[in-house]
Amino acid sequence: METAQWADQEHSVWKVLPLHPQPQPLESFTSYMIRLAEANGLQSISELITLVGIPQRRQASLCNSPDYPAPSYYAGLAHITGCPEERLLQTTFHSLVQRFGRSTYPHSLHRFLRESLASSLRYCPACLASCDPPYYSLLWRFLVLPGCTEHGVRLLDQCGHCGSLLLLLTSPPQLAKCPTCQGDLRTGPQTHLSDEVLLPTHGHTQDLKMLLSPLQRPLEEAQAKVIGKQCMALRRRQELSITEVASLTGQNRSVIMDIEQVSSLRASLDDYMRYADALSCSLSEVFDIDRLQELLAPLSEEQTCKQVEAAIQQLKRQGELVTRRNIRNLVGMEATHLKHYPQVEKLLTKGLKGQARRTALTKNQREEELVKLVEQAIEHLRTRGSRVSQQRIADLVGMTRSALMVYPHVKAQLKQIAYSGPPHDLLRKVQDAIEQAQALGTSLTHRGISERIGISIGTLRGDSQVKAVIQHAQNESRQQCENELVNRVENAIAQLLLRGEKPSLPKVSQIVGRNYASLYHRPQIRELFLSLL
Ligand SMILES: [Zn+2]
Numbered sequence: 001m002e003t004a005q006w007a008d009q010e011h012s013v014w015k016v017l018p019l020h021p022q023p024q025p026l027e028s029f030t031s032y033m034i035r036l037a038e039a040n041g042l043q044s045i046s047e048l049i050t051l052v053g054i055p056q057r058r059q060a061s062l063c064n065s066p067d068y069p070a071p072s073y074y075a076g077l078a079h080i081t082g083c084p085e086e087r088l089l090q091t092t093f094h095s096l097v098q099r100f101g102r103s104t105y106p107h108s109l110h111r112f113l114r115e116s117l118a119s120s121l122r123y124c125p126a127c128l129a130s131c132d133p134p135y136y137s138l139l140w141r142f143l144v145l146p147g148c149t150e151h152g153v154r155l156l157d158q159c160g161h162c163g164s165l166l167l168l169l170t171s172p173p174q175l176a177k178c179p180t181c182q183g184d185l186r187t188g189p190q191t192h193l194s195d196e197v198l199l200p201t202h203g204h205t206q207d208l209k210m211l212l213s214p215l216q217r218p219l220e221e222a223q224a225k226v227i228g229k230q231c232m233a234l235r236r237r238q239e240l241s242i243t244e245v246a247s248l249t250g251q252n253r254s255v256i257m258d259i260e261q262v263s264s265l266r267a268s269l270d271d272y273m274r275y276a277d278a279l280s281c282s283l284s285e286v287f288d289i290d291r292l293q294e295l296l297a298p299l300s301e302e303q304t305c306k307q308v309e310a311a312i313q314q315l316k317r318q319g320e321l322v323t324r325r326n327i328r329n330l331v332g333m334e335a336t337h338l339k340h341y342p343q344v345e346k347l348l349t350k351g352l353k354g355q356a357r358r359t360a361l362t363k364n365q366r367e368e369e370l371v372k373l374v375e376q377a378i379e380h381l382r383t384r385g386s387r388v389s390q391q392r393i394a395d396l397v398g399m400t401r402s403a404l405m406v407y408p409h410v411k412a413q414l415k416q417i418a419y420s421g422p423p424h425d426l427l428r429k430v431q432d433a434i435e436q437a438q439a440l441g442t443s444l445t446h447r448g449i450s451e452r453i454g455i456s457i458g459t460l461r462g463d464s465q466v467k468a469v470i471q472h473a474q475n476e477s478r479q480q481c482e483n484e485l486v487n488r489v490e491n492a493i494a495q496l497l498l499r500g501e502k503p504s505l506p507k508v509s510q511i512v513g514r515n516y517a518s519l520y521h522r523p524q525i526r527e528l529f530l531s532l533l
């Protein structure tokens, strides 16, 4: 009815499709496109896209991100259907990603939803049979939901008649019908969900409905940070450490920290869901507006003191360092905020002083231990008749040389043995030269090594063992450089996504300071870009 009014009022009817049904609650964008095309007797989705006004070269966007095409689709579609753009956005993942404070640009969205979505159609035959007109729900895209809670049945991920995989967009456009066998998807087999499965499915369904619902008010700028604080508060209420949550969810500690501190925007929806599951809470609790407001409101000095005190105790209990940074992370407050309160400052200083005493104590103990360990390692090497080198000692102690050098007494020990031991043969000289080059970060070429130890390149190349040792070191350093480059590229992409820009190869190559082609020819980096598409 709204549509009729709309058409009468403002726009001439010829621009609007003759039949323009409106989206159903939670209907997916692809489902709506199929229904529109089918209702108007179009032969393909591509015909509809052309009517929307999307040029041919942009049409792939719908296939690449079926339920979240490029922004250009919505205005055109609003035009020919009389459905407002805001309503059309509700058929996509727009609100969901906005809730997490993420960019709604398709690339960023892909990253956020990467493990969460099914790439082909999943459906509940009972839902299709009970709805008139039948349509596909956006919820069915989420792999976390094994079934439909309304009917208590498992979602099907293939045609119930012929077993074909079903595409999200079919040609010719027809809903609830298998394009392969023309079977009716409403009459597919139904398997009931067990009670153990039904309960969590119900929780996840509620969470997703909440996340997909349109936002009531404009978004907080630091939304993601506030959600992180809320997660942290829920975790602390259960007295779980970051390490404990990481082992419960099977994730890396860095992912948990990213959820709470939002440093790199790497955590995906799947990560958030696993985090909430580990805390036995729902995402609806995490997004509880009143609680979020509470967290946003500044705490009084007394409240802050209590939190700082609790954080110090928690760190001690968990055997973690009491540092300003760790306390801030636990309390979830900026340094400037903590500085406002003299009482809090006093408490912090006291906590840190205690820590310094404890650290000095443990550092001394540790140094004594290490001195003994180094002595034992030297003894061990000597009795075996092996050469005593700093590297071999470090290997035996199980630490790096630089970590050992932090302790003055250990450093003195290592310096003493640096030049002792039996006379060097060629291999040992080469190994020393390699160690030195690695420590200095200089090149590992045959020429460089030859110059350093005063032995000709020919001799180096002639000894197969020496050659292998050099080659191994070269490979290692090459691999290290490669890894660093990939890291820098990842950071550049994250930086661009944060700014809401499309992370194209030229832009990234500019940030990284490497030319376009050299990045493109690296398979690992190429894959990184392909994963963004
Ligand atoms: Zn159902």
Ligand SMILES: [Zn+2]
Pocket: 159, 160, 161, 162, 163, 164, 178, 179, 180, 181, 182, 183
């Ligand atoms: Zn079929």
